[in-house]
Amino acid sequence: DTFYRHLPKAELHAHLNGSVSFATMKKLIARKPHLNIEHSMTAISSGQRRTLEECFQMFKVIHQLVDSEEDILMVTKDVVREFATDGVKYLELRSTPREEAKSGLSKTRYVETIIEAIRQSKQDEVDIDVRFLVSVDRRNGPRVAMETVKLAEDFMLSSDGLVLGLDLSGDPAVCNGKDMLPALQRARNSGLKLALHLSEVPSQKEESEILLNLPPDRIGHGTFLHPEVGGSDSLVDKVCKQKIPIELCLTSNVKDQTVPSYDKHHFQYWYDRGHPCVLCTDDKGVFCTDLSQEYQLAASIFALGPEAVWDLSHQAVQCSFAPEPLKQQLKRRWAELRPQVL
């Protein structure tokens, strides 16, 4: 539907290596035929579902395919261009710095290469503003988390404002959020914005209780925060009182089976309370979706009219980590486009 594609959108929750499209994957597979990787090992096509554990297996496969500077540059430029083609005007991309002995890649070069790709996209006049969040993979524990925060701090100062914050992600079965507190507190104190995956699985209740005191600037998923799914009033109170926006990824949660079906998605719970909700793709490559499709799905499942859809996409700008002048610029852009879209 052209309405959703023309709707200006802001994507705030996109993991780089989960966002690799079919076309880019084909190029990567052709570069490394000896790995014998097929596309079915890196994406969940329509009607299929996987366990969360299987999804994390997929990321490992993708990481084998994206392991050099050359790969990261190509993947980032492709992903940025694809979001722009989908009508995304502002993108906060996130990725976990990785070192790869085989290709001589360091974590610093990893981030530098992504920043270089963002700069090249700008030079190529791709119509999108891109910023970067450095991801902490919880699986790697508190020591690596602290190193990653220091790396993020350095880039926040040296990237001309391209690095804005920190993401806490990785397999939620590794429930060590409490151990991450010193790193997350340090990040906060140094001015990095915090986007934390919280309560993706039911066992994270206590962890969320602790991390919500930071508080984070945005919440990823928050699937099991509310009492109807085993969360608690105290968690909901903290989120509501502090008005912490929640990044909601419909297709991702249905395909990784943390939500039983689209109509049972917790979007409804938070949206009905007037809480700031941001629709996002999470991993557009792995989950075979795009942001237009996520808006269209939300509209049809939760009966949102065009004005309500517009308000959602406009609100996403407000929830972004963009500095105030960029937010104002984006809001003007939205205002200019409104008569053509609505």
Ligand code: 5GP
């Ligand atoms: P990358 O950071 O390598 O660019 O993107 C893939 C990584 O993002 C995964 O290895 C994982 O750490 C994180 N990730 C992607 N999707 C999800 C998700 O749905 N939940 C969580 N917790 N982490 C995710």
